[in-house]
Amino acid sequence: ARSLPLKGKHVLITAGPTREKIDPVRFMSNHSTGKMGYAVAEEAARLGAAVTLVSGPTNLPTPPGVTRINVESAQEMFEAVMNVYPMTDVVIKTAAVADYRPKVTYDQKVKKQPGAVSVELERTTDILRTLGEQKEHQLLVGFAAETNNVDEYAMKKLREKNLDFVVANNVSTEGAGFGTDTNIVTIYQREAEPKSLPVLSKHEVAKEILDEVIKELKERSR
Ligand code: PMT
Numbered sequence: 001a002r003s004l005p006l007k008g009k010h011v012l013i014t015a016g017p018t019r020e021k022i023d024p025v026r027f028m029s030n031h032s033t034g035k036m037g038y039a040v041a042e043e044a045a046r047l048g049a050a051v052t053l054v055s056g057p058t059n060l061p062t063p064p065g066v067t068r069i070n071v072e073s074a075q076e077m078f079e080a081v082m083n084v085y086p087m088t089d090v091v092i093k094t095a096a097v098a099d100y101r102p103k104v105t106y107d108q109k110v111k112k113q114p115g116a117v118s119v120e121l122e123r124t125t126d127i128l129r130t131l132g133e134q135k136e137h138q139l140l141v142g143f144a145a146e147t148n149n150v151d152e153y154a155m156k157k158l159r160e161k162n163l164d165f166v167v168a169n170n171v172s173t174e175g176a177g178f179g180t181d182t183n184i185v186t187i188y189q190r191e192a193e194p195k196s197l198p199v200l201s202k203h204e205v206a207k208e209i210l211d212e213v214i215k216e217l218k219e220r221s222r
Contacts, residue, residue: 004048005214011049012088013041014081014095014127016056018074022119023106030096031178034058036143037094039202041066043210044092052088054080056095074098074124081127085134090213092141093128094167096178100124132162139216141209144168145177154188164216165189167209175199187212 015037019027034055041053042063051066054077062068069084071077074097085091100121110117128142142163144154147170154168166188171177176184176199183205186196189212197208 006044006210007048009049009089009217010052010087011041011044011090011092012052012054012081012084013037013044013092014054014077014097015041016058017096018056018077018098018124019072020074020098020101020124021072021105022102023108023110025109028098028100028102030098032056032096033179034060035179035181036183036202036205037092038063039206040092040094040209043203043206047210047214049090052084054084054095074101074127078125078127078130082130085131085138086136088138089217090139090141091131092209092213093131094143096145097127098124126161128163129161135162139164139213139220141165141167141213145171147172150186151194154186154194158188158190165209165212167205185209189216 016034017029017032019029021027038060041051045051045065053066053068055068055070069080071080101124103120103122131140140163144157144166146153150168150170154166158166167185169176169183169185173184175182182199183202184199185205186194188194
């Protein structure tokens with residue numbers, strides 16, 4: 001028989017980029033394709049979890065057995081995540097959420113004009129921080145996309161945002177981060193030593209993360 005170690009668990013995963021509108025035809029976004037998050041969603045479902053995938057715009061098909069909620073902006077992602085959060089056991093935040101959005105979204109296309117223009121930006125809500133503040137029984141896994149000082153920033157995120165794990169990837173390394181089919185990550189935990197993994201497919205990385213999640217859930221149910 002196939003072992004289903006996540007049977008009975010509800011796992012919430014966020015994936016992909018967000019889009020922050022400037023006007024009806026323009027937006028700000030980033031290079032996330034959703035591959036990392038969709039791999040985690042697919043593997044979690046395979047391990048028996050009930051999976052909710054809150055996804056920004058991607059070109060990927062919904063993995064088998066996964067419930068997908070489509071969102072565009074950071075604000076929409078925040079609302080979708082907070083609605084499902086009380087019912088979840090595990091949250092894995094692979095999405096590349098915009099930190100800033102245009103302060104004003106114009107209802108009509110902004111006409112071009114001579115000279116420079118500027119777009120004023122304001123901060124979006126930090127979803128992960130809010131989840132950390134409202135955490136009850138949930139196991140909270142954040143991602144960290146860094147280009148330098150990965151160790152230091154990952155541990156800082158773990159503590160400041162009240163997370164259980166941080167999965168850090170150095171997005172300036174070949175074969176890691178945005179768009180590729182592979183990733184190179186280190187998994188940081190509160191108590192255990194960080195676990196640095198070699199270059200692996202995003203599906204293998206997903207399995208490694210879920211292995212750690214399963215171990216931690218077992219530990220807690222003792
Ligand atoms: O989608 P792919 O092309 O496969 O690429 C995968 C990936 C590079 C996007 C992924 O591996 C990754 O690193 N995801 C996190 C990207 C990111 O936004 O990192 P960050 O260091 O800026 O944010 C840290 C954490 O805070 C993330 O878990 C993010 O989801 C969360 N966050 C950020 C901003 C915000 N307003 N709310 C948040 O919850």
